[in-house]
Amino acid sequence: MEAIYLSFILVLSIFLGFELISKVPATLHTPLMSGSNAISGITVVGALTAAAAVVENQQIAHILGGAAVALATINVVGGYMVTDRMLAMFKKKQ
Amino acid sequence: MTINFLINLSYIVAAILFVLGLKKLGSPATARQGNLISAVGMLIAVVATLGGKGLLPWTYIIAGFVIGSAIGAFAARKVEMTGMPELVALFNGFGGAASLLVGWVATYAAGNSTFINVTIILSILIGGVTLTGSIIAWAKLSERMPTKALMFTGQQIFNVLLVLAILGSAVMFCIEPSNPVWLWAILGLSLLFGIMAVIPIGGADMPVVIALLNSYSGLAACAAGFVLHNNLLIVAGALVGASGIILTNIMCKAMNRSLSNVLFSGFGSAVTSSTKVEGEVKPITADDAYLIMEAARSVVFVPGYGMAVAQAQHVVKELADHLESNGAEVKFAIHPVAGRMPGHMNVLLAEASVPYDQLVEMDDINPQLPNVDLAVVIGANDVVNPAANKDKGSPLYGMPVIRVDEARTVFVLKRSMGSGFSGVDNPLFVGDNTRMLFGDAKQSLSHIVGEFKS
Numbered sequence: 285m286e287a288i289y290l291s292f293i294l295v296l297s298i299f300l301g302f303e304l305i306s307k308v309p310a311t312l313h314t315p316l317m318s319g320s321n322a323i324s325g326i327t328v329v330g331a332l333t334a335a336a337a338v339v340e341n342q343q344i345a346h347i348l349g350g351a352a353v354a355l356a357t358i359n360v361v362g363g364y365m366v367t368d369r370m371l372a373m374f375k376k377k378q
Numbered sequence: 379m380t381i382n383f384l385i386n387l388s389y390i391v392a393a394i395l396f397v398l399g400l401k402k403l404g405s406p407a408t409a410r411q412g413n414l415i416s417a418v419g420m421l422i423a424v425v426a427t428l429g430g431k432g433l434l435p436w437t438y439i440i441a442g443f444v445i446g447s448a449i450g451a452f453a454a455r456k457v458e459m460t461g462m463p464e465l466v467a468l469f470n471g472f473g474g475a476a477s478l479l480v481g482w483v484a485t486y487a488a489g490n491s492t493f494i495n496v497t498i499i500l501s502i503l504i505g506g507v508t509l510t511g512s513i514i515a516w517a518k519l520s521e522r523m524p525t526k527a528l529m530f531t532g533q534q535i536f537n538v539l540l541v542l543a544i545l546g547s548a549v550m551f552c553i554e555p556s557n558p559v560w561l562w563a564i565l566g567l568s569l570l571f572g573i574m575a576v577i578p579i580g581g582a583d584m585p586v587v588i589a590l591l592n593s594y595s596g597l598a599a600c601a602a603g604f605v606l607h608n609n610l611l612i613v614a615g616a617l618v619g620a621s622g623i624i625l626t627n628i629m630c631k632a633m634n635r636s637l638s639n640v641l642f643s644g645f646g647s648a649v650t651s652s653t654k655v656e657g658e659v660k661p662i663t664a665d666d667a668y669l670i671m672e673a674a675r676s677v678v679f680v681p682g683y684g685m686a687v688a689q690a691q692h693v694v695k696e697l698a699d700h701l702e703s704n705g706a707e708v709k710f711a712i713h714p715v716a717g718r719m720p721g722h723m724n725v726l727l728a729e730a731s732v733p734y735d736q737l738v739e740m741d742d743i744n745p746q747l748p749n750v751d752l753a754v755v756i757g758a759n760d761v762v763n764p765a766a767n768k769d770k771g772s773p774l775y776g777m778p779v780i781r782v783d784e785a786r787t788v789f790v791l792k793r794s795m796g797s798g799f800s801g802v803d804n805p806l807f808v809g810d811n812t813r814m815l816f817g818d819a820k821q822s823l824s825h826i827v828g829e830f831k832s
Contacts, residue, residue: 287493290604290612297613301620304397307404310714310739313625313721314462316403317592319413320621321469323396324595326420326614327476329427330602332439334480336432337487345486350438352479355472357446358453360424363469364417365454370462370725371410377733 315370322363328356381430388426389610395419396614400621406734423610459729460686463588463719467516470591474508477501477598478568484605485561492552497604499548499564504598506568507575508591514576515587519718525581537574543567579641585719586629586640593622625720632714632740634766634777657808659795662815664822667789668829670813671697674751674787676707678743680780681727683717684757690820691730694756697823698732700830706751710736711743711780713761744781753785755806756819763804788812791819 308316331352335345396419402412433439457465481501484490490498517523544567551560579587596618603611630637671677679698685691698708710727717723724737747753755762758780765772766779782788783806790812806812815822 286607290607290609293609293612294600294604294616297616298620300397301617302624304400304617305621305624308400309404309406310628310712310721311406311724311734311737312403312409313628314466314719314725315409315413315721316621317466317589317625317720318462318469319399319403319416320592320596320618321466321473322420323416323614324470324473324599324618325476326423326611327473327480327599327602329423330480330599330606330608330611331442331476331483332424332427332434333430333432334483334606335434335486338483339488341486345483346434346438348479348483349434350442352476352483353434353439353442354446354449355479356476357443358450359469359473359476360420360450361447362450362454362465364413364420365451366457366462366465367413368410369454370459370728371406371413373725373728373731374406374409374734375728375731376407377735 311374312371315367318363318370319367320363322360322367325356325359325363328353328360331356385426385430386609388422389608392419392423392426392610393613395422396617400617459725461520462722462725463584464516464519466719467512467519467584467588467591470588470595471509471512471516473595474505474512474591474598476505477595477602478505478509478565480602481505481605482561482565485555490555494605495552495555496548497601499551501598501601501605502564503544503548503568503571504594504601506565507572508594508598510569510572511576511587511594512572512591514573515584515591518576518581519584519588521581527580528577533574533578540567540571540574544571575641583633583640585715585717585722586626586633586637588719589622589625589629590637591622593619593626596620596622628714629720632778634774657805659808660813662789662813664815664817664825665829667813667815667822668826670752670787670789671701671826672704672830674701674706676709676750677701677752677754678709678711678738678747678750678782678785680711680713680753680755680758680762680782681716681723682713682756682758682761683723684759685819686717686723686726686757688757688819690756690823691726691732693820693823693827695727695730695732697827697830698736700827704830708736709738709743711738711740711753711782713740713758713780716758716761740778740780747781747784750785751787753782753788755782755788755790756823757791759804762806764809765803765805769805782806783809783811786811789815791815791817791822793818 335349338345399412399416402408481498518525547563596615600615762782764783766774766777
């Protein structure tokens with residue numbers, strides 16, 4: 285049942301994604317890509333708790349988890365910052 | 379129980395903020411605020427998670443945050459706008475790598491069901507392909523490796539065998555999850571598959587590849603969400619996945635090619651045109667060009683990536699200002715594949731302080747072009763090639779282009795005669811209303827700006 289429930293969320297989110305993204309103008313497609321880079325850094329939340337159920341091999345799991353936290357944080361911090369930097373340059377005509 | 383309830387409640391808030399943030403990306407006026415809203419959502423999700431149980435040891439968490447933030451902030455500050463495709467390619471790869479690692483960690487948990495094992499495999503597979511595929515895309519974009527499509531005999535057979543080996547290892551992993559051989563096999567084969575998938579794609583097609591890998595990095599986060607039964611990862615991953623797919627589709631349409639054609643055909647390596655372009659090239663000097671520009675009431679600039687390479691966008695902006703104060707209406711026509719990633723040209727022009735209401739998309743500018751006095755093509759070639767509309771023998775036939783040949787006069791700024799990225803001849807250069815302004819675009823334009831000033 286869990287599989288069905290998770291798939292349900294997945295399918296609805298994909299449809300929501302299509303609706304949202306198709307309204308983004310071509311002018312903003314590069315910031316859209318770097319901004320979605322940042323959102324995909326949500327894996328950091330998973331990385332923080334992934335090792336919770338590990339009993340044996342804890343040391344390895346912690347190292348891999350820590351590396352995942354670092355990589356996902358690069359995405360989050362770098363993604364949001366660079367997107368902000370780009371969007372700040374888009375100005376309306378005075 | 380209550381802590382878990384609160385964490386999930388804040389995940390809902392985070393998901394709402396991600397959606398609102400993307401919604402605000404619908405207009406340049408609200409986009410910056412939208413990005414901030416999305417970042418707040420991320421902060422809430424992370425802080426809530428840190429309040430829960432079953433976390434990594436704090437030393438690992440802090441080390442991860444410090445290292446990741448330092449690298450991310452440094453890259454975001456230092457990157458040049460022309461280097462944005464490389465940065466996005468690398469970030470895609472990091473996102474994939476993080477999902478791969480999360481899947482890997484989950485293999486050490488005891489008593490995983492087959493469903494969990496399948497999602498672990500997907501997480502490692504998609505994450506691994508995204509990681510190495512992105513590294514190859516980055517290397518091709520930054521010209522650290524040859525940009526042409528890399529093909530060898532038996533490539534297809536090798537790839538089929540590779541896919542079969544991945545499927546075999548996946549099945550064996552589900553049967554014997556405790557045998558580490560299958561985990562290593564899936565890890566290694568996934569990473570190899572990412573390399574094999576991107577090396578046969580030419581440098582000119584990298585915009586499509588980055589968009590696709592952007593989508594994969596989201597889907598990898600989705601798979602990790604299935605592994606951990608985390609709704610927020612699934613929602614956020616799906617949003618990114620959908621975004622990448624839409625952009626991939628737009629890019630393919632703009633090049634008049636199918637996705638499978640981009641991924642498997644090795645276009646960009648060699649194309650021969652069946653028809654020869656004949657006619658006389660009419661050059662013009664910068665002094666004469668100035669006289670025509672001064673008389674023009676409406677001017678449309680059509681920039682290509684060549685303009686950015688020559689760092690000419692700032693002088694173009696200066697010229698546009700002079701034309702405007704001279705009473706002309708100025709617009710910039712942007713083809714979807716101008717630049718090296720979706721929307722790249724818009725960012726480069728925004729950096730040169732061109733206001734976004736002057737940037738016009740191809741479909742909006744084309745009906746206006748017959749009434750335009752002067753179209754100025756700078757560093758663009760294939761995207762203004764009229765053969766795409768008229769010549770059935772041209773390899774570009776059917777590709778949507780900006781129809782500058784319909785403007786009253788066309789200037790083409792070009793270093794010398796020669797064909798574009800695709801190697802296809804361009805009949806625009808010998809058109810009756812076309813004048814070629816040879817030489818370095820930046821110098822020619824500076825000269826004209828100088829005339830306006832005097």
